[in-house]
Amino acid sequence: MRGYGPAGGKIHQNRCEKPGQHQLFAAEHPHPHQAWEPTLEHYPLIGIRDEEFATAKKLITKEEVRAVTLAKLRLQDDLVMWDIGAGSGSVSIEASNLMPNGKIFALEKNAQYLSFIRDNLKKFVARNVTLIEAFAPEGLEDLPDPDRVFIGGSGGMLEDIIEAVDRRLKPEGQIVLNAVTLDTLTKAVEFLEDHGYSVEITCVNISRTKGLTEYKMFEAHNPVYIIAASKED
Amino acid sequence: MRGYGPAGGKIHQNRCEKPGQHQLFAAEHPHPHQAWEPTLEHYPLIGIRDEEFATAKKLITKEEVRAVTLAKLRLQDDLVMWDIGAGSGSVSIEASNLMPNGKIFALEKNAQYLSFIRDNLKKFVARNVTLIEAFAPEGLEDLPDPDRVFIGGSGGMLEDIIEAVDRRLKPEGQIVLNAVTLDTLTKAVEFLEDHGYSVEITCVNISRTKGLTEYKMFEAHNPVYIIAASKED
Amino acid sequence: MRGYGPAGGKIHQNRCEKPGQHQLFAAEHPHPHQAWEPTLEHYPLIGIRDEEFATAKKLITKEEVRAVTLAKLRLQDDLVMWDIGAGSGSVSIEASNLMPNGKIFALEKNAQYLSFIRDNLKKFVARNVTLIEAFAPEGLEDLPDPDRVFIGGSGGMLEDIIEAVDRRLKPEGQIVLNAVTLDTLTKAVEFLEDHGYSVEITCVNISRTKGLTEYKMFEAHNPVYIIAASKED
Amino acid sequence: MRGYGPAGGKIHQNRCEKPGQHQLFAAEHPHPHQAWEPTLEHYPLIGIRDEEFATAKKLITKEEVRAVTLAKLRLQDDLVMWDIGAGSGSVSIEASNLMPNGKIFALEKNAQYLSFIRDNLKKFVARNVTLIEAFAPEGLEDLPDPDRVFIGGSGGMLEDIIEAVDRRLKPEGQIVLNAVTLDTLTKAVEFLEDHGYSVEITCVNISRTKGLTEYKMFEAHNPVYIIAASKED
Numbered sequence: 001m002r003g004y005g006p007a008g009g010k011i012h013q014n015r016c017e018k019p020g021q022h023q024l025f026a027a028e029h030p031h032p033h034q035a036w037e038p039t040l041e042h043y044p045l046i047g048i049r050d051e052e053f054a055t056a057k058k059l060i061t062k063e064e065v066r067a068v069t070l071a072k073l074r075l076q077d078d079l080v081m082w083d084i085g086a087g088s089g090s091v092s093i094e095a096s097n098l099m100p101n102g103k104i105f106a107l108e109k110n111a112q113y114l115s116f117i118r119d120n121l122k123k124f125v126a127r128n129v130t131l132i133e134a135f136a137p138e139g140l141e142d143l144p145d146p147d148r149v150f151i152g153g154s155g156g157m158l159e160d161i162i163e164a165v166d167r168r169l170k171p172e173g174q175i176v177l178n179a180v181t182l183d184t185l186t187k188a189v190e191f192l193e194d195h196g197y198s199v200e201i202t203c204v205n206i207s208r209t210k211g212l213t214e215y216k217m218f219e220a221h222n223p224v225y226i227i228a229a230s231k232e233d
Numbered sequence: 234m235r236g237y238g239p240a241g242g243k244i245h246q247n248r249c250e251k252p253g254q255h256q257l258f259a260a261e262h263p264h265p266h267q268a269w270e271p272t273l274e275h276y277p278l279i280g281i282r283d284e285e286f287a288t289a290k291k292l293i294t295k296e297e298v299r300a301v302t303l304a305k306l307r308l309q310d311d312l313v314m315w316d317i318g319a320g321s322g323s324v325s326i327e328a329s330n331l332m333p334n335g336k337i338f339a340l341e342k343n344a345q346y347l348s349f350i351r352d353n354l355k356k357f358v359a360r361n362v363t364l365i366e367a368f369a370p371e372g373l374e375d376l377p378d379p380d381r382v383f384i385g386g387s388g389g390m391l392e393d394i395i396e397a398v399d400r401r402l403k404p405e406g407q408i409v410l411n412a413v414t415l416d417t418l419t420k421a422v423e424f425l426e427d428h429g430y431s432v433e434i435t436c437v438n439i440s441r442t443k444g445l446t447e448y449k450m451f452e453a454h455n456p457v458y459i460i461a462a463s464k465e466d
Numbered sequence: 467m468r469g470y471g472p473a474g475g476k477i478h479q480n481r482c483e484k485p486g487q488h489q490l491f492a493a494e495h496p497h498p499h500q501a502w503e504p505t506l507e508h509y510p511l512i513g514i515r516d517e518e519f520a521t522a523k524k525l526i527t528k529e530e531v532r533a534v535t536l537a538k539l540r541l542q543d544d545l546v547m548w549d550i551g552a553g554s555g556s557v558s559i560e561a562s563n564l565m566p567n568g569k570i571f572a573l574e575k576n577a578q579y580l581s582f583i584r585d586n587l588k589k590f591v592a593r594n595v596t597l598i599e600a601f602a603p604e605g606l607e608d609l610p611d612p613d614r615v616f617i618g619g620s621g622g623m624l625e626d627i628i629e630a631v632d633r634r635l636k637p638e639g640q641i642v643l644n645a646v647t648l649d650t651l652t653k654a655v656e657f658l659e660d661h662g663y664s665v666e667i668t669c670v671n672i673s674r675t676k677g678l679t680e681y682k683m684f685e686a687h688n689p690v691y692i693i694a695a696s697k698e699d
Numbered sequence: 700m701r702g703y704g705p706a707g708g709k710i711h712q713n714r715c716e717k718p719g720q721h722q723l724f725a726a727e728h729p730h731p732h733q734a735w736e737p738t739l740e741h742y743p744l745i746g747i748r749d750e751e752f753a754t755a756k757k758l759i760t761k762e763e764v765r766a767v768t769l770a771k772l773r774l775q776d777d778l779v780m781w782d783i784g785a786g787s788g789s790v791s792i793e794a795s796n797l798m799p800n801g802k803i804f805a806l807e808k809n810a811q812y813l814s815f816i817r818d819n820l821k822k823f824v825a826r827n828v829t830l831i832e833a834f835a836p837e838g839l840e841d842l843p844d845p846d847r848v849f850i851g852g853s854g855g856m857l858e859d860i861i862e863a864v865d866r867r868l869k870p871e872g873q874i875v876l877n878a879v880t881l882d883t884l885t886k887a888v889e890f891l892e893d894h895g896y897s898v899e900i901t902c903v904n905i906s907r908t909k910g911l912t913e914y915k916m917f918e919a920h921n922p923v924y925i926i927a928a929s930k931e932d
Contacts, residue, residue, distance in 0.1 A: 045331050046279075047304030064435060067304035068297045071280030098278050098331070182667065182908065182915035186652045189449075201648065202297060203451060203689065205438035205671055205904055207922050209881065216422075216881035218436060220919035223669070223906050415675065415682035415900065419885045434881065436922070438671055438904055440689050442648065449648035453686035456673050456902065511797050512745070513770030530767045530901060537746030537766035564744050564797070655915075668763060669917060671904035682888075684902060 045097040054119040055088035085153025089117035096126040109135040137164035151177040175229040197229035278330040287352040288321035318386025322350035329359040342368035370397035384410040408462040430462035511563040520585040521554035551619025555583035562592040575601040603630035617643040641695040663695035744796040753818040754787035771927040784852025788816035795825040808834035836863035850876040874928040896928035
């Protein structure tokens with residue numbers, strides 16, 4: 001069954017050889033076919049457990065929030081997506097599983113996070129994710145225009161990032177931004193509306209038992225505000 | 234762009250012609266290629282808006298809960314999934330988008346819901362979903378063994394359904410059940426644990442603004458308890 | 467047992483005769499002792515059921531949110547409290563039960579709501595609540611300085627109200643404001659911080675079964691953001 | 700200002716001298732008036748901050764849940780309340796503030812928790828709370844019949860406790876039980892219904908910002924299920 005990724009999305013060999021796109025990744029995977037075969041069966045398309053990712057505590061978008069985030073991104077098979085402030089790369093990786101013919105560009109500058117992303121791209125064989133080592137909005141100018149943009153972190157540059165994204169987003173494009181503070185929620189909505197976007201905010205409150213404990217205590221995760229923005233015609 | 238479904242999952246023509254699988258569906262789609270082309274671009278893989286589905290009020294698994302449900306199902310590309318009490322068919326349809334090489338069997342008996350499912354399968358070109366008109370656990374015996382089972386409704390037959398599923402679930406299979414009442418939550422956990430499953434319960438509380446209203450009032454959806462069950466080795 | 471209110475808070479007859487305070491109320495209760503006796507036993511101090519209040523749908527602060535709101539008001543026995551945009555008066559009435567020696571001023575201008583408040587003050591024998599028919603910030607100048615201010619509704623005058631309250635709030639005073647829209651949440655926090663307040667925001671998500679249904683379905687109430695503001699020394 | 704408690708509820712000197720009620724407490728407060736004067740102004744009736752209580756991490760019923768719990772107890776001024784598994788005593792203490800003419804019996808057996816309760820009763824001058832050092836259902840037989848029972852902890856004796864409570868609860872009495880695990884939620888509802896009670900379950904999900912942080916991140920508390928039970932006529 002040649003050519004299938006970890007969860008079965010078809011791998012088109014030629015995509016991996018487009019120039020200028022996979023430098024970092026290619027350097028790390030001289031023989032990708034040999035490397036990934038053994039893990040083929042283990043990971044789902046979406047819903048990969050948080051503990052499967054190399055990550056720092058509190059960095060990762062938790063699996064339930066990630067699923068809702070991907071739903072709000074309204075992905076289709078062959079879109080271009082920017083993942084700004086990619087953190088551990090978990091959103092890019094599951095987006096890659098959903099869009100085997102898409103192109104995902106993950107921007108991150110933090111050295112530790114870059115190391116996590118590299119490990120995770122390798123582990124989950126995310127072949128159509130390109131890692132860009134840059135502090136957004138720097139690094140965006142050379143990328144193809146996006147259909148979808150996910151902003152998971154803004155490093156204090158939120159307004160500049162939204163401006164840069166707005167100049168490049170394709171017609172009928174969509175922006176999704178996850179906020180965990182009132183400050184980010186408020187500013188993101190304000191900036192997006194100032195640039196002509198309609199926003200829908202979804203607050204996700206998750207509590208989860210631990211599967212193996214006898215008493216099944218519900219433990220709450222902090223709420224996340226998922227802002228989905230699009231331009232009306 | 235021959236051969237692509239509504240969100241780009243590849244359609245393998247031969248799958249549609251397997252005997253015994255698509256009777257109902259085939260009867261309704263004598264010329265499927267003509268029917269679906271115009272809607273090709275409009276629907277995402279997951280995150281299809283609730284209002285896009287033919288459904289009755291309060292029947293549908295709402296888009297955010299659907300996304301978390303699909304994540305908990307830990308789908309891979311080519312699995313067999315049973316969707317018991319399929320309702321409007323929204324979970325089957327998005328599972329179908331995630332698993333272009335999978336086989337999904339949607340069971341439903343309610344005449345109105347069957348009509349919704351037929352309309353939705355047609356609209357979203359869900360070619361690898363087979364609709365089974367049966368009241369579970371009836372109708373399960375003829376299906377291939379499942380890797381994944383989603384129980385969205387049980388019609389008062391919960392224990393029988395769990396027993397029937399347990400006899401057929403493949404090793405490393407997973408069951409996901411959505412409960413909106415304490416009664417179902419309690420019984421499902423009890424029955425599943427009695428049959429040797431470990432369960433993890435995720436309570437999903439969503440509130441959402443309406444995108445176009447000026448004041449962005451958060452409106453809460455009723456909480457859903459997503460029970461994910463698997464057997465340890 | 468002369469002199470007890472509906473839930474047992476002592477009624478000090480002399481308080482009711484302070485000039486200038488209970489005009490409206492006095493006019494309606496020429497013989498208060500005769501009116502309230504029969505209902506003495508039926509209502510709790512806090513936790514009065516929503517359906518016990520005369521109110522319009524969606525107007526009332528629901529019982530659980532009311533309880534948390536009263537907790538955030540940090541009431542003591544003999545404080546002066548303003549209730550701005552009193553709605554159906556439910557917060558004033560339970561605050562009155564908590565503060566038998568306090569003075570509560572409920573401001574409201576909407577004619578229908580005024581009628582609800584009058585009915586509710588009568589029913590629950592809330593003797594130390596003075597109803598002020600005014601559109602805040604109008605009507606505040608003649609009231610005694612407040613220890614506590616609850617803003618349940620602002621009628622589009624939020625900034626003016628916060629300014630007026632800030633000029634009059636006693637040292638160590640506290641303001642509590644309930645927001646159900648992002649617009650109000652954002653502006654209230656901004657205005658309060660601009661005036662030197664520290665704010666704590668508590669988001670309350672309640673779901674509740676209906677006691678008599680067999681299956682105990684959890685029904686969610688819309689989330690309420692309770693903003694508690696105080697000045698540091 | 701003779702005769703006022705910490706939050707202004709009138710202290711009736713004679714209540715403190717009822718025989719058989721305040722043995723433990725009396726021993727610790729030979730001169731209560733001298734001890735509590737300095738703290739008179741600082742504590743609210745309800746909404747005392749969690750950090751004001753002597754307690755262990757995760758033991759205390761958090762302030763928002765405490766407020767809703769007290770609302771569900773539907774307290775009136777002069778009721779008899781049992782607080783079974785009193786923990787740090789926070790519910791008893793605020794109930795005492797609400798019911799200056801009530802009698803509250805707090806049962807606890809854990810030595811550390813008993814020490815917390817003693818410290819807290821002293822600090823908040825909770826004069827009508829009697830601490831009973833017993834492991835329920837032991838210790839209940841000598842108490843006066845209750846109008847209200849709060850079960851905060853059951854030490855594995857839930858069914859026995861509910862049976863013992865049921866034998867003694869006054870007509871129109873109410874039981875409130877807080878559950879944080881599915882196990883307790885399920886069993887409590889089952890036992891209460893088996894004994895003829897109607898139950899209403901309120902799930903409280905709270906998230907709160909920290910007042911002084913610049914970015915106001917919402918931190919979730921674990922959900923609590925508040926079960927309110929009463930017998931219909």
